[in-house]
Amino acid sequence: MLILDCPCCGRAADETELEGGGEAHLTRFGPGASDDDFERYLFLRGNPKGVHFERWRHAYGCGKWFLAARCTTTLEVFGTYAAQTTAPPPEIVAAIKARRPNWEAPV
Amino acid sequence: MPEARMAWNGAAFDGLAQVRELPVQGMISLRGDLASAPVQNAATEVTGAAMPGPRGVEGAGDSAIAWMSPDELLILLPHGTVQDALARMDAVLAGEHALALDMSDARAVFEVEGPAAREVLAKLCPVDLDPAVFGPGEMRRTRAAQIAVAFWQSGPHAFRLICFRSVAGYLFDLLKGAAHPAARVGVFDPSA
Ligand SMILES: [Zn+2]
Numbered sequence: 620m621l622i623l624d625c626p627c628c629g630r631a632a633d634e635t636e637l638e639g640g641g642e643a644h645l646t647r648f649g650p651g652a653s654d655d656d657f658e659r660y661l662f663l664r665g666n667p668k669g670v671h672f673e674r675w676r677h678a679y680g681c682g683k684w685f686l687a688a689r690c691t692t693t694l695e696v697f698g699t700y701a702a703q704t705t706a707p708p709p710e711i712v713a714a715i716k717a718r719r720p721n722w723e724a725p726v
Numbered sequence: 727m728p729e730a731r732m733a734w735n736g737a738a739f740d741g742l743a744q745v746r747e748l749p750v751q752g753m754i755s756l757r758g759d760l761a762s763a764p765v766q767n768a769a770t771e772v773t774g775a776a777m778p779g780p781r782g783v784e785g786a787g788d789s790a791i792a793w794m795s796p797d798e799l800l801i802l803l804p805h806g807t808v809q810d811a812l813a814r815m816d817a818v819l820a821g822e823h824a825l826a827l828d829m830s831d832a833r834a835v836f837e838v839e840g841p842a843a844r845e846v847l848a849k850l851c852p853v854d855l856d857p858a859v860f861g862p863g864e865m866r867r868t869r870a871a872q873i874a875v876a877f878w879q880s881g882p883h884a885f886r887l888i889c890f891r892s893v894a895g896y897l898f899d900l901l902k903g904a905a906h907p908a909a910r911v912g913v914f915d916p917s918a
Contacts (some may be wrong), residue, residue, distance in 0.1 A: 626781065627795070627796055628795060628796065629780055629781060630781065630866075633852030633853075635850055635852050635869060636868055636869060664779075679867065679868055679869040680795075680867045681794070681795035681796065682745060682795055682868065683795060683796065698736060704789050
């Protein structure tokens with residue numbers, strides 16, 4: 620069972636209080652974009668085995684969106700942070716590197 | 727205005743804990759910047775309660791303020807006073823980017839009381855109900871089985887739960903099952 624600390628309300632939220640929102644830090648491509656960019660934005664996801672950045676909503680709690688860094692194989696949670704970011708913040712990257720020294724942040 | 731009717735006719739059940747539907751509770755949803763003075767004043771002036779911090783609930787009985795999210799408060803008032811309170815709040819909130827709305831008829835309220843009340847809730851909600859972790863003064867929004875609820879501790883062995891009116895019967899049946907005399911676990915129950 621996954622438990623994430625909601626950074627918006629400060630509650631430890633059980634998975635059953637949350638709704639998953641898929642991969643985080645996507646770059647949006649809209650009108651005027653190339654077909655390839657639009658396809659990548661709309662359909663193509665990393666789906667990594669290991670460190671993953673995700674969007675979650677505290678649906679049964681405060682109702683707010685936030686982001687989480689976790690490992691898809693072990694369910695280890697490296698941290699949660701505000702949804703209003705375009706890349707993982709330094710403290711999250713540091714927490715991941717402390718546990719996965721060979722991991723490199725995606726560019 | 728037609729007379730306010732309870733969602734589940736004041737249903738009651740006596741088991742490991744006493745479960746009962748409470749009379750219609752006045753509720754105003756207040757959304758806005760919780761750091762702004764007019765928003766805080768609108769909440770505190772009509773309830774006489776202090777402004778709660780994150781996750782908190784302040785006040786007593788049916789006049790209270792609960793922190794629901796970083797931009798939302800729930801104002802609890804006696805049902806008959808909601809319209810007057812809304813008018814007063816709108817005056818305090820003039821010019822402020824905020825919303826105060828009467829939500830009383832959208833909700834139902836139940837009370838679970840007795841030494842095993844904690845255990846009844848713990849069976850239904852993904853919440854750590856250890857008295858050292860969850861106590862008076864805290865508002866908890868979560869789920870009970872398949873529906874959204876919010877609850878707080880209203881007495882030494884009593885909790886009040888709010889749910890949507892349309893699922894009041896479902897919540898009552900859940901509470902009844904969790905409070906069934908044959909279903910005692912005894913984890914939080916000092917009398918067990
Ligand atoms: Zn939350």
